Amino acid sequence: MIDENGGGDANLANAWEEIRRLRLEAYVADLDAHGYTAIPPEIACPDGLAERLLEAALNVGERRNGVRPDLAGGTTHAGFKGRFASFSGADGDSPIGDLMQSILFEDRVFEEALMNPVLLAMATYLCGYGVVLSSMGCFMKGPNVSTFTLHTDTPLPAPLPPQALVCNLTYVLTDFNRENGSTAFVPGSHKWCRSPVGQEGVVGEGGNPAAVPVECKAGSLLVWHGNTWHGAFNRTAPGLRVSLPVYMARPYIRTQEGLVGKIPQEMLDRNSPRFAILTQQGIMYGYESQEDSFARAERAAKYIAAYSKSGVGPLAQQGLYS
Numbered sequence: 001m002i003d004e005n006g007g008g009d010a011n012l013a014n015a016w017e018e019i020r021r022l023r024l025e026a027y028v029a030d031l032d033a034h035g036y037t038a039i040p041p042e043i044a045c046p047d048g049l050a051e052r053l054l055e056a057a058l059n060v061g062e063r064r065n066g067v068r069p070d071l072a073g074g075t076t077h078a079g080f081k082g083r084f085a086s087f088s089g090a091d092g093d094s095p096i097g098d099l100m101q102s103i104l105f106e107d108r109v110f111e112e113a114l115m116n117p118v119l120l121a122m123a124t125y126l127c128g129y130g131v132v133l134s135s136m137g138c139f140m141k142g143p144n145v146s147t148f149t150l151h152t153d154t155p156l157p158a159p160l161p162p163q164a165l166v167c168n169l170t171y172v173l174t175d176f177n178r179e180n181g182s183t184a185f186v187p188g189s190h191k192w193c194r195s196p197v198g199q200e201g202v203v204g205e206g207g208n209p210a211a212v213p214v215e216c217k218a219g220s221l222l223v224w225h226g227n228t229w230h231g232a233f234n235r236t237a238p239g240l241r242v243s244l245p246v247y248m249a250r251p252y253i254r255t256q257e258g259l260v261g262k263i264p265q266e267m268l269d270r271n272s273p274r275f276a277i278l279t280q281q282g283i284m285y286g287y288e289s290q291e292d293s294f295a296r297a298e299r300a301a302k303y304i305a306a307y308s309k310s311g312v313g314p315l316a317q318q319g320l321y322s
């Protein structure tokens, strides 16, 4: 699945070794069979990572909205009229709640979330050693009425390629179940290589009967293939659903966040060479002139060379970033 532009056998062997070392085989099998998997807290978030992410997310919410999010009651986000609210008609609320974007720079714990070996092993399995961060954000959803339509994260015409071009690794920071407005998945849909059409994309009453709510505890890492049909149930319980999606892509896919040249040197210095690759510093695309293309290629090559030397995994030297 990770094979890409050469170096495939060695890359696969390395990735599999890492998967075995972290005892993730069963979750990889689940992912292959169903298109998604929930890795439990004790494996996904040791050292209190989930608790620290939740605290940091609540701090971001407070800074951006001027009020501390009401985790237990959900009053700060009930019937939230944010993004996509118009999809649900004049009386609708947002099916996703408050989406706070570009949070990487707001707390060091978000760097830790990106560098979590479990997350990286799964992302590498799906999108190769050249995988990059497309975006890191945080959803906060209170009690609402709107469900989120099923879709794939690969917005291409059918047939979609069977290998993942993108993948989503979401930190579940509060318990997920139907009442709490969890993510909805159609098991096995990643194999269909197309997006849902019309009524088959509807979640909830009268909608797609194959869409099931995922149930997992706070601290789980929910991983899915870019082709998997997913959406969300509305939240009927009080309180907030808090989740932190780490959305990742192969390096030639356009990313949601533009991080090339935007990472402070001290942030690069305190992390491994892979961090630079993950935060897009190995990408030369986006040049503005012949001169700029050379400068960017040289800059990207420096980060790729450092990553290749670090021994994390053999990067394909040809084609990956060209």
Ligand SMILES: [Fe+2]
Pocket: 151, 152, 153, 230
């Ligand atoms: Fe999505």
